[in-house]
Amino acid sequence: MDIFNVLTLIGGLSLFLFGMSVMGQALERRAGDQLRTLLGKLTDRKIAGLLTGLGVTAVIQSSSATTVMVVGFVNSGIMTLKQAINVIMGANIGTTVTAWLLSLAGIDSGNLFIKLLKPSSFTPILALIGIIFYMFCKSAKKKDTGMILLGFATLMFGMETMSGAVSGLQDVPAFQQMFIMFKNPLLGVLAGAVLTAIIQSSSASVGILQVLAVTGQVSYGAAAPIIMGQNIGTCVTAMISSVGANKNAKRAALVHLSFNIIGTAVWLAVFCVLKALLRPVILDEPASRLGIAVAHSVFNVLCTLLMLPLSSFLEKLVTILVPDDKRSDAVAELDERLFATPSIALERCHTVAAEMAETAVAALKDAMVSLRSYTPALAASIREKEDKTDHYEDILGTYLVNLSTRQISEADSREAAKLLKMIGDFERIADHAVNILESAEELRDKELRFTEDASSDLTVVSAAVRDILDLSLNAFLHDDLNAASMVEPLEQVIDQLKEQLRTRHILRMQKGDCSIDAGFAWSDLLTSLERTADHCSNIAGCVIDIAHGNMDIHQSLRAFRTGSEDFRQRFQEYQRKYVLNGYFVQKRQEK
Template structure:
C-alpha cells in the first residue's frame, strides 16, 4: 500500500461523507412539510413513537439528527420525556436503511438483472440525471432538490467504491490482518467503533466505512460485531453535546439515548458470545461482507429495541436519577424556539410557524378582553391583557431572532415562503397587542370618569365591534392554517370596517348636535375608533402579506390597487355581502336595531372563487 492509496482513501472518505450529508439534507428539504407533519403527531404511545423515529430517520438518514430533534422538542415543551424514548429507539432502527442501501454494492453476478441491482451500475446514471435536474431547476425548486438527492447518492456510492479500491491492497499487509484480529476482543472492538463514530458524528457513515473495509478480506464477523456495537454507542455523543445548556428533561433525553445503546450493547454482546460458546457459530471467523454488516447492524438494533421497549419507563427513571430535580430546576423556562432544531431547517420552520400561531392567538385573546373593558371595567382582566402584551413582545423578539437564523439556512421554496410570511406579519400582530393596551387605557378612562354612553352610541359601537371581531378572528384563523383563500376575504371586510368608523363618527356628530351625546364621550369615542381602524389595517397587512408571499412577490400597493379598482369581482361581491351584514339602525335615537343585528350570528358565507 503506497502513499497514493492513502491519498485516494482520503478523497474517497471525503466524497462518501459529503454525498451522505448532501443526500440527507436534500431528502429533508424535499420532504419539507411532510416531515413537519410527521413530527407534529407526537404521541404518548411507545409503539407510535418508535414508528415515528424510524420514519424520520429513514428520511433524513441520520439517527443523531433525529435524536437531537427529540432533545430540542423536549427542551421546547413539545414532547414529554417518555414520548422521546420511543422516538430514540425508532431512530436506531431507521438508521439501518443506509447500510442496506450500501450493501447492494456487494451484489455479484453476470446476469443483467443482478448487475442492475448493484448501485455501482446505476449510481452514475442517477448522478447524471441529478446534475441535469439541478442545472435545469430554479433556485429552491423541488426539481433541484430531487437532483441534489440523486447527486448525493451517486457521490456516496462513488466514495464507497473509491474507499474499497484504495483499501484493497491492505489485504496483503500482515500488520493490517493482525490489527483486525485484535478487534475480535469485544472491549477493544466496542471502543474503536465508539471512537470512530464519535469523530464522524454519524453511525451510518462509520458503518459505511466498515462495509468498505470488507473489501480487504480482513474484517471477520468476530471483529465486526463488537465494532458495530461500539458504533451505536458513539452516535450518542451528538445528542449529549446538543443537550448542553438545555433544561433538565432535554438532558435526560440525551442520557436515555446513551443508556439505551450502552445497555443494549451489553445485553447483545452477552447473548451473542454466550450463544457462540454453546453453539459455535460457523460464521464467527468468516470474512464479513457488506450484506453481513447490514444484517448484523439491523439485528442488533431490532433485538435491543424489542428487549428494552417494554422497559422504557425504567430508562426514564434511570435518566431522572442521573439528572435529578433540584431547586434551580424549578425556575427553568421552556424555550419557545430551540436552536438545536436549526440543524433540521424544515422542522425549525414548522416550530416557528406554530410559535407564530401561538403569538397570534394571544393577540386575539388580549384584544377581545381589552374590548370588554370598554363596557365593564375589570382589574383582573386588565392585568391579564398587560401580561399578554408583554408575552407578545417576547414572542416577537424571540421569533425575529430565530427567523433571521433560519433565513441563512438552505430552505425549500415552501419553507422560505413560511419564513418570509412570518417576517412580514409578526410586527403587525405585535401592533395589534399594543392597540389592545390602548383600548384598555380608554376603558379605564371611561370607568374612572364614569362616562355614560347613550343607547344609540352603544348600538353603533356594537355593530362596529362585531365587524372588528369578525376580521380579527378571520385573520388569526387564516394565518394559523396558512389559508390564502381565507386571507383573500380580509381586505373587503377591512373596507367595511373603515366605512363603519366613518359612519359612527358622522352619527355621533348628529347626536351631539341633537343633544343626545356629550362632548366628553366624543373624546373617548375618537380613541376607540382610531384603535379599531388601525387594528383592521394590521389585519389587512397580515392577509396581504400571506397572499403576496405565496405568489413570490411583495407589492402591497399594487395588490390593493388591483382589487379596489374593480379588477376583482370577488372583492366587490364580498364587500357588498359584509356591508349588508354590518348595518346601523335607522337615524332614530331610541332604536336598537343596529345592536340587535350585530349580536346575531353571522350567516354562513357562500364560497366564492
Template sequence: MDIFSLFTLCGGLAFFLYGMTTMSKSLEKMAGGKLERLLKRMTSNPFKSLLLGAGITIAIQSSSAMTVMLVGLVNSGVMELGQTIGVIMGSNIGTTLTAWILSLAGIESESVFVNLLKPENFSPVIALVGIILIMGSKKQKRRDIGRILVGFSILMYGMELMKDSVSPLADMPEFSSLLTAFNNPLLGVLVGAVFTGVIQSSAASVGILQALAMTGSITYGMAVPIIMGQNIGTCVTALISSIGVNRNAKRVSVIHISFNVIGTVVGLILFYGGNLLFHFPFMNAAVGAVGIAFCHTVFNVFTTLLLLPFSRQLEKLARRAISDETRSEQFAFLDPLLLRTPGVAISECVSMTNQMGAVAHENLLDAVRQLSDYQEAREALITENEDKLDIYEDRLGDYLVKISQHGVSMSDIRTVSRLLHAIGDFERIGDHALNLQESARELHEKDLHFSDAAKEELEVLLTALNDIMALAFDSFAANDPMAAREVEPLEETIDQLIDEIKVRHIHRLQTGECTIQLGFVLNDLLTNFERVSDHCSNIAVCVIESQADDLDPHAYISRLKTDQSFAAGLDRDMAKYRLPQA
C-alpha cells in the same frame, strides 16, 4: 500500501461524508414540515412511534439528524419526553438501511442484470440524471431530487475509493497482526465508539468497516463488538446537541445513550456467553459487507425488542439522571437545534406564529371587555400578554431570519415572508389592546359613561371588529386565500362605520348630549379600532400574497376596490352592520 493509499482513504472518507450530508440535507428539505407533522401524531402507542422513527430515518438517511430534531422539539415543548423513546428506537433500525445499500458493492456475478445492482455500476447513471435535474429544471423540487441523486453517487464513489485504498492491507502481515488486538471485545467496542464519535456518523463508520471487510481480514468475532461500539459512538451527536438546552431535552440524550449502552452490554454478554456454551463456528470466519449489514440490523432490532417493553423505565432513568428544574420557563420557545432541519423549523414557526395570533386576538377581546366590565385582574393579564407578544416578535423575527439563511425551498421562503409580515401586525394589535385598556381605565377611574346612542353605535362597530379579527386570524391559521379575500370589504365597512360615528358624535356635542372629555376617549377608541382593522387587512394580504408570485399589496388593494366582487361584499357587510337610526 503506501502514503498515497492513505491519501485515497482520507479522500474516500471525505467524499462519503459529503455525499451523505448532501443526500440527507436534500431529503430533509424535500420532506419539510411533513416530518414535524408526522412526529406530532405521536401517541402513547410505542409501536406507532417505533415505525415512524424508522420511517423518518429511512427517509432522511440520518439517525443523528433524527435525534437532534427530537432534542430540539422537546426543548421547544412540542413533544413530551415519553414520545421520543419509540422514535429513538425506530431511528436505530432505520439507519441500518444504509449498510444494506453499501453491501451491494460486494456483489460478484457474471450476470449483467446482477451486476447492475452494484452501486459502482449504476451510480454514474444516477449522477448524470441528478446533474441534468439540477441544471435543467426550474422547479425547486426536481433540483432537490437531483441533489439527492448526486449525493448518493458521491457517497458510493467515496465507498469505492475507501474499498480500493484498503485492498492492499489484505496482503500485509503487519495489518493482520494488528487485527488480532480486536479479538478483545472491549477494545472493539471502544474503537467503534471512539471512531464513530469522531466522525459523528454511524453509517460512515459502518461503511468503512464494510470496506475493510472486503479485504477478507475481518472476522465476525472482530466485527460484532465494533458494530456495537459504533452504536454507542453515534450518541455523541445527541450529546453535543443537548448543550444549552433545558433539562427535559437533555433527557432525550440520556435515553439515547442508555438505550445503546444497555443494548451493547446485554448483547456482549449473550453473544460471548453463547459462544462459550455453543462455540459458534462462524466466529473466526471472514465477514463480508453483507454480513456486517446483517449483524448491524440484528443488533439494532434485538436491542429494540429487548428495551421496547421497558420504555417507562428508560424515561424514569433519564429523569433520575437529570433532576427537575427548580423553576420552569414562562413559556417554551423554538430551539436553535431545529435550524438543522429547516423544514421542521419553519413548520414550528407557523405553529408558534398561530399561537402569537391567538394571544393577540384574545388580548384585544379582553381589552374590549374592559370597556363595559372593568376588572383589575384582567388588566394584569392584558399587560402580561403584551409583554409576551413582544417576546414572540423579537424571537420569531430573529429565528425566521436565521432560517432564511439555511438554503430553504421557494415555498418555504414564501412562508417565511408571510410569517415575518404577520408577526409585526400581531404585535401592533397587542399595542392597540394596551391602548384600549388605558382608555377603559380612564372611563372606570373617572366614572365616565357614554350615551345610550353612542353605546348602541359602538356595539355594532365592535361586532364588525370582532368578525374581521376572527376572519383574518382564521384565514391566516388555515392559510386560506379565499377566506382572506373576504377581509377587505369588511375593513372598508369598518372605516365607513367609524366615519359615520364621528359625524354623529359631533352632532351630539353640538346638542349637548355628549361632553368634550368623553369625546376625547371616544376618538381614541375609534382610532384604535380603525388601526386594528387595518392590521387585519395586512394579515389577509399576507395570506393572499403567499399564494401568488410577485404580488404588489398596494396594487392588489387598489385593483380589488374596483372589482365587482368587492362591491358586492361591501354592500353585504354594510347591510349587516347597520348603525341604528340617529
C-alpha cells in the same frame, strides 16, 4: 500501501462523508411535509412512536440528527419523555437503511441484470440525471431531487475510491494484526465507539467498516463488537446537544445513551458466551459488505426488542440520573436544535405564531369588553397578553431570520417570509388592545360617559371588528383563502364606519350632547379599532399573496378592490349587516 494510497483514501472518505451530508439535507428538504405528517401522528403508543422514529431516520439518514431533534422537541415541551423514548428506539432501526444501500457495492455476478444493481453501474446515470435536474430545472423540488441523486452518486464514488485505496492493506501485516486484536470484544466496542464519536455518524462508520471488509481481513468476530460500539459512539451528538437544555431534554439524551449501553452490554455478553461455548466457524470468516449490513440490522432490532418492553424502566432510570429539584424547568418555545431539520423548525414556528395570533386577538376582544365592564383583573390580563405577544415577536423574528439563512425548500422559504410579515401585525393588534384599555381607563378615571347614540354606534363598529378579527385569525391558522377574501371588504366598511362615526360625534358635540374630553377618548378609540382592521387586512392579504406566490400585498389588495365582483357583493353584504342607527354606510369609489 504508499502515500498516494493514503491520499486517495482521505479523498474518498471526504467525498463519502460529503455525499452523505448533501443527500441527507436534500432528502429532508424534499420530504419536509412528510416529516411534519409523521411527527404530527405522535402518540404515547409504543409502536406508533417506534415507527415514527424509524420513518424519520430512514428519510434523513441519520439517527444522530433524529435524536438531536427529539431533544429539541422535549426541550420545547412539544414531546413528552415517554414519547421520546419510543422515537429514539425507532431511530436506531431506521439508521440501518444506509448500510443496506452501501452493501449494493459488494454485488459481484456475471448476470447482466444483477450487474445493473451494482452502484458503479447505475451511479453515473443517477449523477447525469441529478446534474440535469439541478442545473436546468427551475422547480425547487426538482433541484432537491437532483441534489439527492448527486449526493448518492458522490457517496458511492467516495466509497468505491476508498475500496480501491485500502485493497492493498490485505498484504500489510500490521493491518492484519489490528483486526486480530479487535477480536477482543472490549477493544472492538471501544474502537467502534471512538470512530463513531469522532465522525458523529454511525451510518458513516458502518460504511467505513464495509470498505475495510473489502481487504478480507475483517472477520465477523471482529466486526460484530465494532458494530456494537458504533451504536454507543453515535450518542455523543445528542449528549452534546443536551448541554444547556432543561432536565427532560437531558433525560432524552441519556435515554439514547442508556439504551445503547444496556443493549450493547447484554448482547455483547451473549456474543461472548456463544463464542466461548459454541465457537461458531462464521466468526472467523471474512465479513462481506452485505454481511455487515445484516449484522448491523440484526443487532439494532435485537436491542429494540430487548428494550421496548422496558421503556418505563428507562424512563425511571434517567429520572434517577437527572433528578428533579425545587427549581421549575424552563421550556424553550423555539429550540435551535431543530435547525438540523428546517421543515420541523418551521412547523414549530407556525405553532408558536398561532399561539401569538390567538393571544393578540383575545387581548383585543378583552379590551373591547373593558369599555363596558372594566375590572382591574381584566386590565392586568390584557397587559399580560400584550407582553406575551411582544415576547413572541422577539423570539420568532430572531429565530425565523436565522432559519432563513439556512438551506430550506422554496415552500418553507415562502412560509418563513409569511410568518415574518404577519407577526408584526399581530403584535400591533395587541398594542391597540392596550390603547383601547387606556381609553377605557381614561373614561373610568374622569367619570366620562358616552351618550346612548354613541354607545349604540360603538356596538356596531365593535361587532364589525370582532368579525374581522375572527376572519383574519381563521385565515392565518388554516390558510383559509375564503376567509381571507372576506376580510378586505369588511375592512373597507370599517374605514367608512370610522368616518361616519366621527361625523356623528362632532354633530353631538355641537348640540352639547357630548363633552370635548369624551370626544378625545372617542377619537382615540375609533383610531385603534380602524388600525386593528388595517392589520387584519395585511394578514389576510399576506395569506392570499403567499398562496399565489406573490409578495406585493398592496398591488394584490388594489386589484382585488377594483376588479372583483366578489369584493363588491361582499362589501354590500357587510354594509347591510353593520348599519348605524339611521344610516347606511355608503361605499366610497376607489380612485
